[in-house]
Amino acid sequence: MTPDMPQQRQTEAKAQANLGEVLIVEDTPTSLRLLASLLDQAGYKVRVAHDGELALWSAQAYPPELILLDVRMPGIDGLEVCRRLKQSAQLRDIPVIFLSAQSDTEDKLRGFEAGAIDFIGKPYQAPEVLARTEAHLALARSQRALALANAELTSTMAQLQATREDLQRAERLAALGTMVAGVAHELNTPIGNCMLCASTQDQRARDFAEAAASNRLRRSDLNAFVDYTVQASALLLRNLVAASRLIDSFKQVATGQAGSVRCRFDLAHLLVEVLGCLRPHLHAAGVTLEIAAAPGIVMESYPGALDQVINQLVRNALIHGFHGDASGAVRIEAATEDGQLTLACCDNGAGIAEGDLARVFEPFFTTRMGQGGTGLGLHIVHNLVTNVLGGTIKVTSGGGETRFVLRCPCLAPALEVQRLPVTGTPDLATSGGVSS
Ligand SMILES: Nc1ncnc2c1ncn2[C@@H]1O[C@H](COP(=O)(O)OP(=O)(O)O)[C@@H](O)[C@H]1O
Numbered sequence: 001m002t003p004d005m006p007q008q009r010q011t012e013a014k015a016q017a018n019l020g021e022v023l024i025v026e027d028t029p030t031s032l033r034l035l036a037s038l039l040d041q042a043g044y045k046v047r048v049a050h051d052g053e054l055a056l057w058s059a060q061a062y063p064p065e066l067i068l069l070d071v072r073m074p075g076i077d078g079l080e081v082c083r084r085l086k087q088s089a090q091l092r093d094i095p096v097i098f099l100s101a102q103s104d105t106e107d108k109l110r111g112f113e114a115g116a117i118d119f120i121g122k123p124y125q126a127p128e129v130l131a132r133t134e135a136h137l138a139l140a141r142s143q144r145a146l147a148l149a150n151a152e153l154t155s156t157m158a159q160l161q162a163t164r165e166d167l168q169r170a171e172r173l174a175a176l177g178t179m180v181a182g183v184a185h186e187l188n189t190p191i192g193n194c195m196l197c198a199s200t201q202d203q204r205a206r207d208f209a210e211a212a213a214s215n216r217l218r219r220s221d222l223n224a225f226v227d228y229t230v231q232a233s234a235l236l237l238r239n240l241v242a243a244s245r246l247i248d249s250f251k252q253v254a255t256g257q258a259g260s261v262r263c264r265f266d267l268a269h270l271l272v273e274v275l276g277c278l279r280p281h282l283h284a285a286g287v288t289l290e291i292a293a294a295p296g297i298v299m300e301s302y303p304g305a306l307d308q309v310i311n312q313l314v315r316n317a318l319i320h321g322f323h324g325d326a327s328g329a330v331r332i333e334a335a336t337e338d339g340q341l342t343l344a345c346c347d348n349g350a351g352i353a354e355g356d357l358a359r360v361f362e363p364f365f366t367t368r369m370g371q372g373g374t375g376l377g378l379h380i381v382h383n384l385v386t387n388v389l390g391g392t393i394k395v396t397s398g399g400g401e402t403r404f405v406l407r408c409p410c411l412a413p414a415l416e417v418q419r420l421p422v423t424g425t426p427d428l429a430t431s432g433g434v435s436s
């Protein structure tokens with residue numbers, strides 16, 4: 001072979017820094033010299049080995065980026081060298097180009113089997129040697145870069161996942177902390193009242209018993225003791241009822257009606273029942289009720305959950321919206337489209353401040369702290385709507401109207417189905433509405 005590379009190109013190539021490290025394994029000294037000088041002049045860092053054993057040692061000691069390997073050599077031949085390279089985890093990715101007689105198809109087949117990536121035929125043609133060397137080095141380098149980028153991506157993904165899990169854990173802990181603090185805070189008042197009441201009553205009972213034992217008891221003492229006992233019992237009972245209601249609310253937050261059963265019912269019928277119970281409260285507050293429900297809406301859902309949702313929304317309108325205003329009004333709208341129920345509860349009360357709108361469904365968010373507000377009502381509503389009814393609930397407030405809009409499927413997602421007969425549609429005004 002005669003390296004037919006122009007002088008100028010050789011000099012330019014030489015001037016470029018390390019194009020790649022190549023190990024040439026060839027037992028014929030002239031061929032070895034020619035190949036080495038061609039690649040050296042082209043700018044590659046060249047190492048040589050005269051036999052298979054030396055090639056393996058050299059590759060092991062300092063892995064090259066590419067190996068040009070003669071197939072036929074005395075001792076360990078090229079095929080065996082290649083097989084051993086491919087068995088080593090450290091060396092298996094180094095591309096091996098076999099050097100063999102152009103016509104020797106047998107050599108080529110066995111070479112590919114042993115793990116060769118390409119062949120260069122003898123007698124060598126300089127452009128072919130250079131082109132194949134350059135191509136496979138570039139390929140190997142881009143593969144290595146890709147593997148590296150892949151490994152970095154995998155590790156970044158793992159880090160991201162770990163960070164996300166940490167964040168979720170921290171969020172859960174923070175939510176748990178808020179929950180526990182809220183529960184403790186809410187229960188503290190009624191239980192503190194009970195303790196104060198019971199300890200005072202305890203002291204009074206001891207004094208009473210002592211006075212009775214020493215015959216110092218007067219009729220007025222007895223009357224005062226009975227009076228106090230009646231008051232104390234009433235106070236105890238009131239506070240215990242408050243505590244027990246709170247515990248009921250907490251239980252609802254935790255279980256979200258897990259045990260409820262899905263059944264078939266008429267929505268208008270349910271509205272009459274639920275709103276019927278609320279009418280006296282609305283009436284007492286001077287608030288009118290209007291119902292605009294399309295007739296014949298049949299649901300296969302959870303009436304208990306829907307009942308609670310409507311109750312909470314209307315009670316909230318009463319508690320938070322109106323303070324003895326003469327023209328207070330609550331309006332319930334219901335309609336279906338494509339198997340989806342849209343139920344809205346609107347009032348023309350005080351409204352919700354813009355900054356509070358995003359927080360009203362949070363547990364323990366209340367603007368009536370210390371005035372009987374637990375801040376659990378809308379949180380329970382949200383849980384019921386999303387976890388039980390399989391829907392969504394949104395709120396808007398402005399322009400004199402606060403509007404809670406619930407959307408859920410008429411056929412709720414179910415675990416158990418219990419079919420009840422559809423009850424007749426009660427006499428409900430539809431578009432015009434009914435006033436309380
Ligand atoms: N119809 C409404 N009009 C005005 N404010 C409301 C209305 N409904 C809810 N809110 C606001 O949302 C907050 C959270 O409601 P909720 O979770 O039921 O808690 P609570 O009723 O115990 O305060 C209330 O404190 C109130 O500020």
Ligand SMILES: [Mg+2]
Binds near residue numbers: 312375376377378
């Ligand atoms: Mg409430």
